[in-house]
Amino acid sequence: MDRKEFLNSMGMSAAAFALINCMGCKKSDGSNDADTTGPTGIDFTLDLSLATNAALLNNGGSLAINGLIVARTMTGNYIAVQRSCTHESYTLSYQSANSRFYCANHGSTFAESGAVTNGPATRSLTAYHTQLTGTSLRIYS
Ligand code: FES
Missing domain, CATH: 2.102.10.10 (Rieske [2Fe-2S] iron-sulphur domain)
Incomplete structure (x- = not known):
C-alpha cells in the first residue's frame, strides 16, 4: 500500500493530511x-x-x-x-x-x-x- 492508497483508505485527502500535519506550525506573522x-x-x-x-x-x-x-x-x-x-x-x-x-x-x-x-x-x-x-x-x- 502506498501513501495515496493509505490516505484513501483513511478517507483523507492529501490536503487534509497536510492540514493536520501543519496544525502545530508556527505563525510567521508574529x-x-x-x-x-x-x-x-x-x-x-x-x-x-x-x-x-x-x-x-x-x-x-x-x-x-x-x-x-x-x-x-x-x-x-x-x-x-x-x-x-x-x-x-x-x-x-x-x-x-x-x-x-x-x-x-x-x-x-x-x-x-x-x-x-x-x-x-x-x-x-x-x-x-x-x-x-x-x-x-x-x-x-
Ligand atoms: S524576529 Fe524579526 S526582528 Fe526579531
Missing part, C-alpha cells in the same frame, strides 16, 4: 503567537551571591532565565524583559553599551523599558518588576 509574548505568572528570586548569577553584580551584565533576560543597566538598575522577540520570537540579546535589547534575526531593537525603537517589530517587550533586597533579586509580573 501576531498572537505565544512565543512572541512574554511569560505570565512570573515570580522568582535570584541569589546574587551565587556564582551562577554573578553577571548581575556588574553594570551591563545580564543573564537569561525562565524565558526572560534579566540585566543590570550601565546605571546600576535591574531590569527584566521577555527573552523572545515580539516579531517572530527570535532570542534577543542585551546590549548594555547601547542601552537596548537587540534581535539579530531582522534587526529590531527595544529600549530598556521594552519599547520598540526599531522595527520590524511593532509590539513592546513585556517588562517585569524587579526588587533588590540585600543580595536577593526578585523578578515578578
